[in-house]
Amino acid sequence: SQKIEQNSEALNIQEGKTATLTCNYTNYSPAYLQWYRQDPGRGPVFLLLIRENEKEKRKERLKVTFDTTLKQSLFHITASQPADSATYLCALDQAGTALIFGKGTTLSVSS
Amino acid sequence: ETGVTQTPRHLVMGMTNKKSLKCEQHLGHNAMYWYKQSAKKPLELMFVYNFKEQTENNSVPSRFSPECPNSSHLFLHLHTLQPEDSALYLCASSQDRSGGGNEQFFGPGTRLTVL
Numbered sequence: 001s002q003k004i005e006q007n008s009e010a011l012n013i014q015e016g017k018t019a020t021l022t023c024n025y026t027n028y029s030p031a032y033l034q035w036y037r038q039d040p041g042r043g044p045v046f047l048l049l050i051r052e053n054e055k056e057k058r059k060e061r062l063k064v065t066f067d068t069t070l071k072q073s074l075f076h077i078t079a080s081q082p083a084d085s086a087t088y089l090c091a092l093d094q095a096g097t098a099l100i101f102g103k104g105t106t107l108s109v110s111s
Numbered sequence: 112e113t114g115v116t117q118t119p120r121h122l123v124m125g126m127t128n129k130k131s132l133k134c135e136q137h138l139g140h141n142a143m144y145w146y147k148q149s150a151k152k153p154l155e156l157m158f159v160y161n162f163k164e165q166t167e168n169n170s171v172p173s174r175f176s177p178e179c180p181n182s183s184h185l186f187l188h189l190h191t192l193q194p195e196d197s198a199l200y201l202c203a204s205s206q207d208r209s210g211g212g213n214e215q216f217f218g219p220g221t222r223l224t225v226l
Contacts, residue, residue, distance in 0.1 A: 004153075032212045043115075043201050043217030044154075051212070089154070095211030098144075098167060101154040 002027040004092055006102040013080055015111045021075040023090035023102055032093035033066050033073045037086045038104065044089055048075075080109045114138065117202050117218035125226050126192060132221050134185040134202030141207040143185040144215065145177060148199040160185060161208040192225045199223075 007022035023033070031052050036044035050057045050066045050073070057064045063076040077084050087106045091099040115136045124130050136143065145157040159167035160179040174196075176188040185202055199220045205213040 034214060041222070043220050046214040046216070049212060049214060093211050098156045098159060099215065103151070103153045
């Protein structure tokens with residue numbers, strides 16, 4: 001069966017550390033993978049998109065990797081800050097079909 | 112206004128009421144979406160419109176009825192809802208549906224409570 005899983009429901013880390021969030025999938029063949037941030041009571045906000053032929057993508061303190069052999073994407077936030085606390089959603093993007101979202105991982109960064 | 116707006120932000124309705132949710136995007140996009148977000152569940156796609164034509168209906172009960180009069184506006188008409196329909200309803204838009212690789216822009220959502 002088809003599944004998309006984000007490693008944990010909640011992740012707690014200390015300010016300044018690197019947060020690593022995982023997105024695994026089975027029986028999908030996404031051409032792209034997208035990451036979104038969602039704050040409580042608000043809509044998701046797009047962060048990064050990575051193509052299947054890209055190994056890594058960076059944007060400021062954010063880094064995403066995409067391994068189509070392992071069927072996994074890792075999302076890193078370096079030098080994390082309390083303002084990074086939010087829920088992060090991964091979404092599989094199979095060209096021509098709708099995005100398939102994971103349940104999300106809620107990150108809490110404590111000072 | 113810029114981005115994607117949704118009204119109302121909060122809605123409480125009885126099971127026999129009829130109400131409508133409105134979404135407007137000011138981004139010049141051609142595709143618009145309705146999602147349902149319930150606690151502890153992933154975003155559930157409900158409907159997709161591309162160039163004003165409905166391209167997907169994910170087995171949504173008929174008590175939810177979408178309408179897309181033009182590429183900038185999307186409505187979700189609600190009728191005879193059930194308490195389990197209480198959720199955050201999100202509207203989103205993207206450049207179009209073809210080709211993939213299109214980021215989606217979400218509105219703030221309507222928090223719906225059905226009594």
